[in-house]
Amino acid sequence: MKHIRNFCIIAHIDHGKSTLADRLLEYTKTISQREAQAQLLDNMDLERERGITIKSHAIQMNYKVDDIEYNFNLIDTPGHVDFSYEVSRSIAACEGALLIVDASQGIQAQTISNLYLALEHDLEIIPILNKMDLPGAMPEEVKDQIIDLIGCKREDIIPASGKTGMGIPDIIQAIVDRVPAPVGDPEAPLQALIFDSVFNPFRGIIAYYKVVNGEIKKGDKVKFINTGKQYLADEVGILKLDMSPRSVVKTGDVGYIISGIKEAREVKVGDTITTVDRPSLDSIQGFEEVKPMVFAGIYPVDTDEFEELREAMHKLQLNDASIVFEPESSAALGFGFRCGFLGMLHMEIIQERLEREFDMTVITTVPNVSYIARTTKGEEVIVNNPSDLPDPSKLDSVEEPYIKANIITKAEFVGPVMSLCIQKRGIIVNQSYLTSDRVELIFEMPMGEIVFDFYDKLKTISKGYASFDYHQVGYRKSDLVRLDMLLNEEPVDALSSLIHRSNAYDFGKKICEKLRELIPRQQFEIKIQASIGAKVIARETLSALRKDVTAKCYGGDISRKRKLLEKQKQGKKRMRQVGNVEIPQTAFMAVLKLD
Template sequence: MKNIRNFCIIAHIDHGKSTLADRLLEHTKTISDREMQAQVLDDMDLEREKGITIKSHAIQMNYVQDGTSYVFNLIDTPGHVDFSYEVSRALAACEGALLLVDAAQGIQAQTISNLYLALENDLEIIPVINKIDMDGAMIPEVKDQIIELIGCKEDEILLASGKTGIGIEEILDAIVKRVPAPKGDPEAPLQALIFDSVFNSFRGIIAYYRIFNGTLKKGDKVKFFNTDEEYFADEVGILKLGLQPTQTVKTGDVGYIITGIKNAKEVKVGDTITTSANPSLESINGFEEVKPMVFAGIFPVNTEDFEELRDCMEKLQLNDASLTFELETSQALGFGFRCGFLGMLHMEIIQERLEREFNQTVITTVPNVSFIAHTTRKETIIVNNPSEMPDPSTLERIEEPFIRAQIITKPDYIGNIMTLCLGKRGLLMNQSYLTPTRVELIFEMPLTEIVFDFYDKLKSQTRGYASFDYAPIGYRDSDIAKMDILLNGDKVDALSALIHRGRAQDFGRKLCEKLKELLPRQQFMIAIQAAIGAKILARETISAMRKDVTAKCYGGDISRKRKLLEKQKEGKKRMRQIGNVEVPQEAFLAVLKLD
């Protein structure tokens, strides 16, 4: 055990984690030149294109130093804020972390929040400045930022370049010297932490774990703590580039287990594995059910594709256990699913994967968050979409989720960020200078306001120089109302939204204007209205297409013309009562792009 080192790489999105991991694998000859490709641990084509890690990966390396051979278990982590629970479980499985900072960008919000997660798990932090060969590298400034942040000595900071391979030897040395060997009792009952799982269409679900105490043998009967299910370990082993079966996996090691589970809900990230014969009495703490933060409806473009979409969603859930969905029907869009996502990036990825991997084109409704409604009968209702909102007459109060947002930027953009956040009902809690050129702003704000377009606006207001990270802080009372869109008095349920009363009129007016541009003109007049209950907040009218019925009257009496026009008007009135308005697809997408 004393020669095992478990570590992970933590960094802000796009600071070069995957490239550095490539160099480590190359240097320790874990991967042959033939197998080598850029971002070798990111195996999804989406990850390669966007240059982000979506799913965390683990791989084992062997390294020889001064004649002693060491086993390194590297657990790669995602860098985006949506996946912070996965990062926290990966950190719990390690004893050390490489804190990677881009030499050109310096410390960003995600760097700090991941660092705090690592410190909570008592990890040994090895600071590394990456991309030192770039033209814009500010090495002395970034060193000062790191020293100020974690209070280390200057000679403890390593300089590296993942692209050219500078400093890789020093990093491997530091891992051996600074990262403590795992502790644990090989004789104690088995305790293993699941930090990830993948689905294989031939073998079922493969769970990745790190053993804290005890040993896991092939053929053992194992029990999963939080689901209380028992299985046989058909195969256990360690993780090289592929899976490598072994007879036993010992304390301190990272490995995989195949038990033939077919249902993704039975394997939860953060759960504890123990044996049925000699069970451990307590689980490893820190387990949470993954809670979706953002909800949206996903509907097939053609209603007859519904069954096919259901199959695709189930297959996708096997690969991504944090996706939740349930059935939903809409008058405007037919049958579909109400899906829960970890955040906006997660939603975008799911949509993209449905199109790429399953050729499904789908309509996504307006994303919203879940509210808690308290009725006068002392009932508590969780409202995930506008149609579940209880009747206003029975509603006592409603609570919405709040987050603590951390924004790190240059001092020049403080004014823009303040304007943006205060406009989104944010409260400034703290403002502090990390360095003379870096300022950290902490806001408390409603999650609803962030779901739409907050991130894009933040980037454009600060020319891309702000980084943003958030964590939920619970629910607070709020004045939320359900706004409906009416076309000629009929509600279009797919366009309803739950919105703060103070913002409703403004939002309603913009939405009506947008729909006026998008809805095709009919033979009859269409009234587009935004309403809360019976109160109309905004209205736009699409005038009817008219035929010139008086063209056949050459001269003649005015009453002749009046008669023809009155007759036309009657027809239009009758048509309006029976005519229904078709809402084109662009209208649903337009709501997502409102300013």
């Protein structure tokens, strides 16, 4: 056991985690030249196309240092704030972390928040200065920033480059010297913490775990403590590039178990595995429940596919434990699910994965956050969907979630960043200069305002230099109203949103204009209105497509023409009563891209 080292790699987006992981795998000869490819651990097509890591990936390397064979369990983690739940799970399975900082960009917001996650779990931090081969690298300045942040010695920081392979031997040596071996009792009853799971169409559900105490053998009868279900361990083993079976996985090691589980709901990330013969009574405390930040409805385009969508969602949940969903129905879209996501990127990725991995074409409604409404009778209602908001006559007050946003940017962009946050009803709490050129701004702002396009705008005005990280700080009273969209006086519940009264008029007008562009013209006139309660605040009219019915009428009295036009008018009127307006999917997403 004393020759096992479990560590993960944490950093901000694009600081070179996956590339550095590639170099470690090559250096330890875990992968051959033939298998090598860039970002080897990012095995999803989506990850390769976008150049981001979406899922944490675990892999074991064996390497001799000073004639002693060591087992290194490496977990590569995502850097984007939306996938920080993946990071917190990986951290729970490790004793050390490589903190990677880009030598040309310095410390950014997500570096700091991932670092705090690691420190909460008492991990040994090894700071690494990556991308030293870049001409824009500023090693000395960035070293000062790292020292200020974690208070290490200057010589503890390892200069490296994922591209050229510089500094890799030093990193391996540092892992051996500094990362503690896992502690656990090999003689105790088995306790293994599940930190991930995947779905395999042939073998059922495969759970990844870290053995904390005891050991797990092939053929053991095992029990999952939270669900209370029992299984037979058909196959156990460790994670190389592919799974490699073993007869036993010992204390401190990271491995997988295949036990023919068919139901997605039976495997919970954070659960504890123990044996039936010598059960452990208590489960391991690893993760807190994940809190979704953004809610949106996902509906099948074809209403008959509801059950298939449910299956797809369950399989996706195995692979990504941070998605939460429950069934709901909508008058405009039929049956679907109300889903909770960790952020907008997360929502986009889930939608794409549904389309790619399960061939499900889905409609996503306008995303929003969850509010607390208080009625005049003193009841408390949690509102995840604008249509759940109680009637204005019974409503006493509405509270919305606030976040504390931590933005790090270059000094020259402070003005535009501030005005963006103030426009989004943010209140500045603190402004501090980390160095002469880098400023940390802390704002308190409503979660609902950053849901749509805040992150994109922040990146645009700061030329990509601002980094953003946030956490929730509770609920506060706010003057919110429900803005309903009406088409020919019929409300479309999928387009309604909760919005601050001061922004309602502008927002309503913009949506009406946008819908007018996007809805195809019909044979009859369409009224597009935005209303608050019974009061219409904005209106656009989509004129009808008209056929020239008077073409065959040449000469003669005007009354003959009028008769034909009157007849057409009657037909239009009838059509309007029965005709319904089809709303294209682009219209639902238009609300996000209003500016």
